[in-house]
Amino acid sequence: DGGITQSPKYLFRKEGQNVTLSCEQNLNHDAMYWYRQDPGQGLRLIYYSQIVNDFQKGDIAEGYSVSREKKESFPLTVTSAQKNPTAFYLCASSTLEGSNQPQHFGDGTRLSIL
Amino acid sequence: DQQVKQNSPSLSVQEGRISILNCDYTNSMFDYFLWYKKYPAEGPTFLISISSIKDKNEDGRFTVFLNKSAKHLSLHIVPSQPGDSAVYFCAASDALRPGGKLIFGQGTELSVKP
Numbered sequence: 001d002g003g004i005t006q007s008p009k010y011l012f013r014k015e016g017q018n019v020t021l022s023c024e025q026n027l028n029h030d031a032m033y034w035y036r037q038d039p040g041q042g043l044r045l046i047y048y049s050q051i052v053n054d055f056q057k058g059d060i061a062e063g064y065s066v067s068r069e070k071k072e073s074f075p076l077t078v079t080s081a082q083k084n085p086t087a088f089y090l091c092a093s094s095t096l097e098g099s100n101q102p103q104h105f106g107d108g109t110r111l112s113i114l
Numbered sequence: 115d116q117q118v119k120q121n122s123p124s125l126s127v128q129e130g131r132i133s134i135l136n137c138d139y140t141n142s143m144f145d146y147f148l149w150y151k152k153y154p155a156e157g158p159t160f161l162i163s164i165s166s167i168k169d170k171n172e173d174g175r176f177t178v179f180l181n182k183s184a185k186h187l188s189l190h191i192v193p194s195q196p197g198d199s200a201v202y203f204c205a206a207s208d209a210l211r212p213g214g215k216l217i218f219g220q221g222t223e224l225s226v227k228p
Contacts, residue, residue: 004157006157009155033215035218040123040220040221041220041221042118042120042203042218042219042220042221043158043203043205043216043218044218045215045216048215058215090157090158092157100146100163100165100207102148102160102163103160103216104160105150105157105158105159106157107155107156107157108155108156108157110155
């Protein structure tokens, strides 16, 4: 079954702690994305990557970091510099072949502060 | 600035009737529009899309209409079913946004009552 796997489903962070959210896809997609969803709001782009070893900041990158060492994997680290990390985090991927390709999403990770 | 807006946070419809979800955008450069459906604690699922060269796209019970002059799109679901109850997000992108980045609206929660 092809898809996007996010883990863990729930994550708790202590003050001053960095945490890493995992995102793996077996769709052979070139592009991967991280979004954040807050209650009553749409999805906001944190980081995206179109190719291995390259990534770009999205609209709300402050306090986050990413890496893209493998095509299948795009982990997101929420650092202690992110002062309001409690949110639902969504990873997505898409092919860049052709035009107008939809993004496909994982089931998300809910991050809470202890 | 909110470039993609869904002004109705919620909508309630009787089973079997039509559901109409609306979305407005401000950026005239947007050329690709998508609708996603999201259940609680899950990732969004791609429903249907439309390119700016069209004004209508249909897929089964779902039809998306695009009015470029009014910068408005809508999703029609006919007939509505209880399983359609979810949050619906519209999203937009333009050819100038690298990596296929999407801008999402805030979402509309649809409730279909039996």
